[in-house]
Amino acid sequence: MKPKAANHKNLKEINKLAILNNLRKRKLSRAELARVIHLSRAAVSLLTEEMIEEGQIHETGTVRSCAGRRPILLGLRPDYCYTAGVSIARDKTGIGLVDFQGNILCYMEIDDTGNAYKILDNIAEGIALLVEQLKIPYGKLLGIGVISPGPVDTKDGRILKPANFTKWHDIDIIKEVQSRTHIRAFLENNANSIAIAEKSYGCGGQFESMIVMTVDTGIGMGVILNNQLFKGGNGFGNEIGHTCVDINGEVCDCGNRGCLELYASRSAVLKSARNISPAVESWPAIVDRAIDGDKACMDIIHRQAEYLATAIVNCVNLIDVDAVIMTGDIVYKPDILLSLIRQRVNSQAIARNMRKIPIIISSLPEHSEILCAASVVLEKYFTGEIGPSQL
Numbered sequence: 001m002k003p004k005a006a007n008h009k010n011l012k013e014i015n016k017l018a019i020l021n022n023l024r025k026r027k028l029s030r031a032e033l034a035r036v037i038h039l040s041r042a043a044v045s046l047l048t049e050e051m052i053e054e055g056q057i058h059e060t061g062t063v064r065s066c067a068g069r070r071p072i073l074l075g076l077r078p079d080y081c082y083t084a085g086v087s088i089a090r091d092k093t094g095i096g097l098v099d100f101q102g103n104i105l106c107y108m109e110i111d112d113t114g115n116a117y118k119i120l121d122n123i124a125e126g127i128a129l130l131v132e133q134l135k136i137p138y139g140k141l142l143g144i145g146v147i148s149p150g151p152v153d154t155k156d157g158r159i160l161k162p163a164n165f166t167k168w169h170d171i172d173i174i175k176e177v178q179s180r181t182h183i184r185a186f187l188e189n190n191a192n193s194i195a196i197a198e199k200s201y202g203c204g205g206q207f208e209s210m211i212v213m214t215v216d217t218g219i220g221m222g223v224i225l226n227n228q229l230f231k232g233g234n235g236f237g238n239e240i241g242h243t244c245v246d247i248n249g250e251v252c253d254c255g256n257r258g259c260l261e262l263y264a265s266r267s268a269v270l271k272s273a274r275n276i277s278p279a280v281e282s283w284p285a286i287v288d289r290a291i292d293g294d295k296a297c298m299d300i301i302h303r304q305a306e307y308l309a310t311a312i313v314n315c316v317n318l319i320d321v322d323a324v325i326m327t328g329d330i331v332y333k334p335d336i337l338l339s340l341i342r343q344r345v346n347s348q349a350i351a352r353n354m355r356k357i358p359i360i361i362s363s364l365p366e367h368s369e370i371l372c373a374a375s376v377v378l379e380k381y382f383t384g385e386i387g388p389s390q391l
């Protein structure tokens with residue numbers, strides 16, 4: 001395929017995006033920027049001057065230097081624009097606002113009783129309220145990122161038929177959100193959005209290729225390959241929760257048999273925990289009891305590690321990634337579970353003799369689902385897919 005010719009204007013925009021993407025990771029001086037994006041210092045000075053005038057970046061502090069003039073650092077200007085994040089999950093619906101640097105400014109849980117259209121009304125009202133409270137001009141809203149369990153049709157903006165999510169089946173959610181808010185909106189499945197956020201704002205930034213696995217009411221997976229989200233042919237995501245870990249297992253809602261979710265999702269784990277003690281109501285309770293010496297709870301953690309490690313080995317044998325990042329319920333005191341998973345994966349994965357695959361816990365902040373949802377829009381901006389203009 002022939003490369004696209006870049007005219008003068010395009011080239012300038014490409015260089016500006018390169019500056020933004022570098023400043024997104026950390027503050028840099030003009031000289032450092034020139035070095036990392038391979039442009040002359042004069043060219044970087046001209047471009048950054050323009051970007052300061054546009055309000056995208058600003059001068060923010062100086063570099064420590066032993067001698068001579070201290071170079072001035074440049075960084076993203078947090079108030080350049082704002083993004084709304086909407087997270088629709090099986091157990092709760094939340095909204096919030098995120099600034100241009102990726103800071104979560106506010107969070108609100110939405111009343112999600114009633115049908116999907118009623119909840120959509122509540123979401124639109126909630127966004128309007130937050131925007132008003134923070135005194136953000138509507139023109140500064142970059143867009144709304146909406147995330148939901150998969151599968152979703154990201155192109156048409158429709159939630160398809162995720163298991164145990166009947167209320168939202170076949171809802172044209174993007175059309176509905178846009179008609180209520182008059183702000184452009186984009187849909188992504190929650191696992192993919194976590195992968196995008198981990199890459200830009202979490203510990204995933206150090207890896208070019210990684211799997212992000214989320215374990216809570218469902219089990220999802222986002223895949224970053226060569227710094228880009230792997231969406232597959234139709235953007236339906238990667239349904240790790242519906243891959244088979246027991247060929248003789250029960251039939252799942254999805255139609256497959258012995259799916260991982262039937263054994264390792266929150267409800268599956270709590271079901272087996274209640275067989276031991278009806279008092280165990282959450283994953284943290286299981287972990288706390290195991291730490292206190294409860295053998296039955298320790299057995300549950302061992303079994304959970306077996307199922308998750310089996311799925312991870314299947315994944316890393318299929319896709320040669322640099323790391324696996326885990327999130328969801330399991331971030332609570334994760335040491336026991338994590339060390340069991342690491343042992344199994346690093347004794348069973350094909351690559352074990354060449355290298356150990358890092359398996360780490362997400363470093364995203366509290367209410368990270370809002371940052372994940374907002375990241376869907378921010379990612380489109382930072383890759384040049386969308387500009388600052390509104391609908």
Ligand SMILES: [Zn+2]
Binds near residue numbers: 242243252253256259
């Ligand atoms: Zn299934």
